Amino acid sequence: MSSAELQSRIQQGFQEEIEETKLLDCMRCGFCLPACPTYIHSNYDEAQSPRGRIALMKAVRDGDLPFDDSVEESLDLCLGCRACEPACPAGVEYGSLLESARNVIQKEKKQSVKEKVVRHAAFDHLFKDQQKMNRTAGMVKFYQRSGLQTLTRKMGILSFFPSVMKDMEKVLPRIEKNEVEKGVVYEGKRQNKKVAFFTGCLMEPMFSKTNEATVNLLQELGCDVWVPEHQVCCGALQGHSGELDKARENAKQNIESFLEMDVDYIVNNAGGCGAFLSEYDHLLKDEPELLEKAKAFSDKIIDITSLIYELGLTEKGLSYIGDKEITVTYQDSCHLRNVNLVKDEPREILKSIENVHFVDLKSADQCCGSAGIYNLVQPEMSIRILDNKMEDVESTHASIIITTNPGCLLQMKMGIERAGLSDQMEALHLVDFIQKYILEN
């Protein structure tokens, strides 16, 4: 395809897929600028801001600007953290605009080879098929247990990979046996609520202990926890990368599996998944026969922190297990905060625990640079954001940094490693923190 042909196809795609009204909603006031990590870390480059990206999308759509590498780079470099949305006075649906634009580009343009391999392996196999995901995780487990990990580290084979991969390798969690079984209902200590648990495709194999802790905590707080058998990955990673059709397939399967039983809530412990699950009605807006079900599904989505807060965890008189006070801080999951607007619950939970000194992280509302597979495909910007964030983390003097999403958790672990703080600080999911360190008085 010649570049002129590609340009006109992308312009046409933008006209068909991107709603003009949504573009016009932007008043170009610039209130989003201070909220945008890539704008800040690109030395205030307007093209790397939400206002700039919307202007570029509109210019391509209107034929004022041909689609070229610079436009694509601008859209690629967006984290998709959606911190611009709560900052926007006009309610621009930036996330939806970005998804549509990426979907068109993805369709019209062949991906670069490096990304294509990752995409094919990830989206067509791993995130689609939980068994494969678990087997892959099994291989990681073998690699870790067999001593190969130590050997590889010593031989420096990983130095051939980009530095991010090297750092990432160090922080991969030990893969544990998966204790939360699908198709099972775990009975609560009392019967307050009935909830369905979304295990998450990454959480399940890599953070199975977190899932176990989540189920235990909910049982303690009086929930029957059902783990629907045929659930699959939420589809967020596909959706955010312009593979909307693949995301829709996953959405349909999840809706069917979760609506098999009547529950009060569908709970998740990964902020990124939760946001995407709560927007299934938007994802399936063009499929009227499914819309009602999608809405029923999305309305039941709740994140673990909101649910345990609602179930009265802060009233339980919890205290830290150690003798001395411990300092903790919290890094928001972007999508939990910006899409589901949950920011107080995790903080209130931490503040309510005796002998836990909670210090707010200055830039907690800004993305850590993990952003799905962003840290793999945009390592340079991701690391710039992360290293900056770690300076703020260090100034909290916290011994534990708490997150509510697996991507953020891995990224914070990597940040701790990069900042040389691994002997004085650890990163934990909020439910793991409670499981590991907190007692009921």
Added chain:
Amino acid sequence: MKLCQKHGLPIVPRGSGTNLAAGTTPSQGGVVLIFRNMNDIVELDEENLALTVQPGVLTEEIHQYVEEQGLFYPPDPSSGKISTIGGNISENSGGLRGLKYGVTKDYILALEVVLPNGDIVRTGGKLAKDVAGYDLKSLLVGSEGTLGIVTEATLKLIPKPFYKETMLAVYESLEDAAETVSAILANRIIPATLEFMDQGTIQVVEGYKQIGLPTDCEAILLIEQDGPKEIVEQDIEKMYSICKEYGALSLSKAVTEQEAEELTRARKDALSCLAYLSPTTILEDATVPRSKIAPMVREIKKVADKYDVRIHTFGHAGDGNLHPTCATDARDKEEMARVEEAFAEIFQIAVDMGGTITGEHGVGEMKAPYLEWKVGELGIEIMKAIKQAIDPNNIMNPGKVFAKSTKKRVVVSNV
């Protein structure tokens, strides 16, 4: 600047580009100068209560920085979260505290400015009194980037008022609200904030936010006073009884910060809610003497009905600076033509009432055709002579402030 001068290239200085009057649109091409990286706070001089900054510092950063030291920089444009001080100086920005504390021009002690030929001029100083020659810095403040480029500014600070109280008054009729405003000032009280919302704005805010605003009332006033505790309490008490006396249907008073936040939320959300209404939002700032607020708001409503466009008004009642805001759709050419006609008529009425076409947004390119209505032929001539003397080749933000042709005056009856 020298290079651009040599090649006759236009220069458009730009802060954060909020751009309410198309003041930073490079409509004639050229170089757009962005100052986001010239963002140092150079010096805080506590003895002279002066802060020296580079133009790219955000207004909010200045507020935070000086307030941590117990000092105060009063100008607070609503875009302060993102606006740069360079932009504020070039537009002479106002804000909610304008009535009591004044606007940007009242807080500029000194400027360093690069002229179109590349020469650097320093004007003013850390002085309360300075009558040495023409007041060049006052000329440069609000010159919208048409005379030169501000590269450093020294701002006047005042001690921070440590106590504040907030109240909200709801009125059945617009006139009652307007009379309250006049009565407050006639009683020798100058409140820190005296904000107004009309019925249309109230209905839209209530529609989106459901915070319990009475949608059948014609006006809401948001009143704040700051300063020493005793005086604030005394003023608020007095204003409370004035509101009552002039027919306020209901009154709420806040003492804690959280209560105050609740009361100010409706006013803060006004623009945002109006922006939700439609794809295009046009925010204007026609301004009248404060005694004319009620008739002006009535006239705006009449004009909106006449041209069948949706315009709601909120704004700074204390200083007569109104924000008639139009919810429309730029794709609808026919409606846009009616919107333009409506605003032309609104500007005309404002000028006829002794007001102005713009209180704080600037003339830019959008309002250039109306400038003569306010300043007159001779006014334009003098301004053009100044422009010609400083920028003879017209490279500084060309096409702004001065229009190619003035719009014909609208014939407005019954004013």
